[in-house]
Amino acid sequence: VKKEEIETINVVTVEDAVRYLPSMEIRRRYIGDPNGVISMRGNGNFQTARHMLFVDGFPLHSMLRTRWNGAPQWNFVAPDEIGSINVTFGPFSPKHSGNAMGGVIDIVTRQQKSGSQF
Numbered sequence: 001v002k003k004e005e006i007e008t009i010n011v012v013t014v015e016d017a018v019r020y021l022p023s024m025e026i027r028r029r030y031i032g033d034p035n036g037v038i039s040m041r042g043n044g045n046f047q048t049a050r051h052m053l054f055v056d057g058f059p060l061h062s063m064l065r066t067r068w069n070g071a072p073q074w075n076f077v078a079p080d081e082i083g084s085i086n087v088t089f090g091p092f093s094p095k096h097s098g099n100a101m102g103g104v105i106d107i108v109t110r111q112q113k114s115g116s117q118f
């Protein structure tokens with residue numbers, strides 16, 4: 001998912017950027033729920049530990065917990081910071097460990113322009 005596609009979808013949260021991909025479901029129990037659990041390729045929402053979420057190579061998923069208490073920490077990245085999102089469906093990606101039975105979501109943030117300041 002490229003930055004231009006994210007802008008046309010008009011995302012409010014990071015989950016909105018990947019929610020509409022095929023074979024992907026992100027479920028929240030109520031409005032404002034901080035725990036959006038992932039379901040990819042038919043794995044249930046109670047198997048969150050079987051999917052991996054990275055931001056610039058840093059893991060935001062929990063390998064030990066499942067269900068809502070093990071949901072990825074989506075709020076560590078704002079939608080405006082996203083440069084692109086790479087989704088790998090299926091298990092055992094050579095780039096990532098074998099725990100990703102459903103797939104891997106890899107968010108790449110935008111690079112800051114040289115010379116710019118906060």
